[in-house]
Amino acid sequence: MLEGKNVALGVCGSIAAYKSALLVRLLVKSGANVQVVMTPDATNFITPLTLSTLSKNPVYTDYFVAETGEWHNHVELGLWADVLVIAPASANTLAKMAVGLTDNLLTAVYLSAKCPVYFAPAMDLDMWKHPSTTANIDTLQSFGNILIAPGTGELASGLHGEGRMAEPEEIIAFLAADIKKKLPLVNIKALVTAGPTYEAIDPVRFIGNHSSGKMGFAIADELAMLGADVTLVSGPSAQVSKQRAVKRINVTTAAEMLEACQQNYTDAAVCVMSAAVADYTPLTVAPQKIKKQDDGLTIETKKTTDILKFLGDNKKEGQLLVGFALETNNEEQNAIEKLKKKNLDFIVLNSLSDAGAGFKTDTNKITIIDRQLQKTTFGLKSKEDVAKDICDKIRSLLKK
Known part of the structure; x- marks a missing residue:
């Protein structure tokens, strides 16, 4: 279901960003065209070079490239995408998405996107359970965005509980199943x-x-x-x-x-x-x-x-x-x-x-x-x- 799809992948600042490498690889293997957009904090967890190599495309992290004066057009990126997937989606980015704050390229792409938006949260248990996070997720879902629920397991803090980003294989399966069920000839x-x-x-x-x-x-x-x-x-x-x-x-x-x-x-x-x-x-x-x-x-x-x-x-x-x-x-x-x-x-x-x-x-x-x-x-x-x-x-x- 992902063959030929233009997939914009947003990567946020989270220890779960290490899973993004496998997610990019699986998206490319599924036949998708992948463009990665990272928040500035995400680059502290995984390098743009890694995701660029795997996606076979440059990775965008900022509005402007100071050395060349090049501008990364968030509107064009939002219109290019058939699917926008934000994984991992940090509590910080979810809050910005919920209120429309665009202090980085990824949230600007999100506000420009005309396509289905999927988000896979990744955070510690207490952050995941906090009423503000719950409210932000409810708000995003009310906008039509689609939650890929986190799993339960050992977290970076050492706690055990809900908040682990869904595994890349699970995300791919979720995307394929959700896209297919909306197609006109499903079950034919x-x-x-x-x-x-x-x-x-x-x-x-x-x-x-x-x-x-x-x-x-x-x-x-x-x-x-x-x-x-x-x-x-x-x-x-x-x-x-x-x-x-x-x-x-x-x-x-x-x-x-x-x-x-x-x-x-x-x-x-x-x-x-x-x-x-x-x-x-x-x-x-x-x-x-x-x-x-x-x-x-x-x-x-x-x-x-x-x-x-x-x-x-x-x-x-x-x-x-x-x-x-x-x-x-x-x-x-x-x-x-x-x-x-x-x-x-x-x-x-x-x-x-x-x-x-x-x-x-x-x-x-x-x-x-x-x-x-x-x-x-x-x-x-x-x-x-x-x-x-x-x-x-x-x-x-x-x-x-």
């Missing part, structure tokens, strides 16, 4: 197919096509970003999902893709079949490499099972099935015929005659046709943006 299971299938002729040759899988992978990533639990069935492809939550099943042949779809179709509320599945497979596969002969080579083939039609024939009420049509002639007519014949909710039409569309490209140009034969045509876009358009259509149908 989705099945996506991508790439080509390869149908073996002999141990070294196959029947295949030019599909790279880029479109299917972009759709799977977009669905996952919207909160869906995504299973991606991919034929041979060098593509890698950007979203770690996508469950990938690798297959080679049409028969293997059919089996994987059958195993995952029943529970899927959304099924997007973007793979370029072979229509034919050799009747027999030679056990050894076929040697070149003087005369021609004839390969007998048989039809593969039509995966899209199988899913359409077995579609449950409320299940959404999306197909693709890559055409070279009579594009719209062929797409509408496929839409009806295979019981689809909508079909995505693209034409090889459009420059920049089709196999292996980073762009695509599509027309979406739904069951009511309503057409929406889009201009040439990146496949990531095309995936957004397709997922917007999915979301609109799920709301009905």
